Amino acid sequence: MQAAPGRTVTTGALTQLVNLSAERILLADKVAAAKFGTSTPIEDPAREQQVLNQAATLAAEAGIDPEETVEFFRAQIEMSKFVQRGLYELWTARPELAPAERPDLATEVRPQLDRITVAFVGQLAASEDLRGPSPRCAVSLIVAGMAADCCYHLDRLRQRALWGAVEPVCAA
Template sequence: AVPAPAPDSLRPLLVTMYERLSIADQVALSKWDTRQPTQDSAREAQVIANARKQALERKLDPDEVAELVAAQIEASKLVQYGLLAQWQAAGKAPDTPRPDLSTQVRPRLDQLQARLLTEYAKFARYRTDPNCPLWLATARSGLIKDALHGQGLIRATGDLCITAQ
């Protein structure tokens, strides 16, 4: 039998996750320049608190949404640590323009979060579909630009499907 096609809501959700992951490059550049640590626990707590608030406004489960956003944060750090290690090994970071972390990059991450929740809400009911892992693997492979961001997207979507193995 031909497996059921992925719901239309999956790709925009993954695209948004991948866009958030791509912003990790700018975050890492800013941290390289300023020698700020990658981990910022206070900012993470704010991002998650904001996600819980948005979940309630949208009648989504706040714990579920907090987990989803925590996975995006972990994925972002995975990419940041990977890039910083590459730049350390090379002795230099790319010579590209640096948007400011607090006034430009974080506001962009905050904007993306609303979109992430809108798209998550549309996909949520398919998380337990037995085809979910197959849909996910297929959709992911159409997006990935390099190994590190690929690992990031795997981390970001690691608990998206809820299926008995």
């Protein structure tokens, strides 16, 4: 596999991509805490479209495929909602576990998500020649995912979300 001119292919780029996905998955807790018990739904199509549009723009600027990037980000969003739904179920069944504080989405959570979005595009560009349907990609992704599971101490809900979020990395 040959790297594009000016790019170095390393499996470390996938590790960074998976780590960013884990960070984003963990931020779903704050998003859920901000919304739980309010009239704000988990689904936010307008915000989701903003994120997808931003990702496509950043991808085009970075010289990577905007459609692939949008699919990657769509998976991130869906897995974030997966975690939020899981937390809602838990907190509804066990109200004593519900968060006592409600983070502010606009000032506390979204700036962190936006930072991750920009970093994602950089890592997608750095891993462009590694990503795709190949044994090398699959093995690298598994190794990176297992390391993230350990480093971030993900429970089952968040592990499932992480694997769903990074699945597009080695897809066709």
